[in-house]
Amino acid sequence: MIKLEHVYKSFGKLEVLKDINLEVKPGEVVCVIGPSGSGKSTMLRCLNHLERITSGTIYIEGEIADQRENNKDVLNISQEKVQELCTELGMVFQRFNLFPHLTAYENIAIAPKNVRKQSDAEIKVIADELLEMVGLEDKRDEYPSRLSGGQQQRVAIARALAMKPKIMLFDEPTSALDPELVGEVLEVMKKLANDGMTMIVVTHEMGFAKEVGTRVIFMDEGRIIEEGDPREIFDNPKEIRTKAFLNKIL
């Protein structure tokens, strides 16, 4: 479904991703953990072209989404193709990034309307269903500034789902939230996972990873150091660096 082959990414001299190889199969919920600066966000952002990789190949749904060598395209990918690929991937950001000038409903409706050119009637069905799924039917016409962090993040999840993505990317979706609001967002994510959504989740929520994660990946200094079953990694890590990291956050 998603495959990264020998992916490298540098910002100038700083090498942030070093030879990342990863394959995610349909229905998997992959949780990514690792210290700050280890390249977790960058890895997600490379998938939907928010960052361009320095070299390597990325496949999405069997198609080459990006293939580069020394910061040059090996395969030329048109802007339209990139946009199309982006709609296969839904992304949820740490800081929500809702559109503040649009209501909850309009936030959800804007991409189906402008990118997919769906009719208002079609959109209404999708948006109402999603608002119900994230438990915010009564906040339909509120602007983001009037919503709590947890509610905003749930709208952001609904906004991403409105494009019917095949894979959802979450970049620390609960780490900007007050502790008492984390649960409601995780609840929605669990529901999604149980419905069979393929997900890559950067998170330090061990409970979530253990409950719905199918695999945990530990990254450090731009490399995947260890991966495996969540219980295995958390309870019985093999690598010293993984142990040290887990000791610090637990």
Add this chain to the structure above:
Amino acid sequence: MLTQPQIFAIIEGTIKTLQITSIAIVAGILLGMIIAIGRISKNKVLNGITWLYIWFFRGTPLLMQLFMFYYMLPLFTLDIFGTAVRLPGMFPAFVAYSLNSAAYLSEIFRAGILSIDKGQMEASKALGMSYTQAMTKIIIPQAYRRLIPPVGNELIVLLKDTSLVASIGMFDLLRTVNQMTNATGRWQYYLYAAAIYLFMTSIIQVAFGKIEKKYSAYE
């Protein structure tokens, strides 16, 4: 007090002031938007041309720009093309003020667009929107509200700066009362002019305050 011809002269001067101001702000906004897009774009040529434009119009006195379109243009065209091209009537003022305000407004627009959080463009792209869609649906509508106060300021500056047209022989509000003072030796005329200027700038201030409130619904 004022005689009837004097009242008419003051009204006429005020109308000229308003004409220049309104033409310059409308033309300046339209041209300013185009220049702002050029400044933001990644196209090197567009970027260079618009940079040069702003550099010139902000880096030289407005009065000199006014002289260029009034005095220099006919001399220049006579020298180069053999015929003197003269902008008719109030056009030298219209052109100079429009081009000048476009330079200032474009910088206001550019700053407004750049002040929008990077995450907004990223979220738009992640949803599959094109650059143009993200700009027109997400970025510009948000920048819009932040632009209202500085554009109001620019309009007030512009209105006051129209008094420079006296130096190219036009009878705007200030020149009109100036002449009355010279002719009669009485001092009151300046107070009338001050009252009219204050009235106009206050209206602008109140109106822009109202517009800003109206567009702040979501904050």
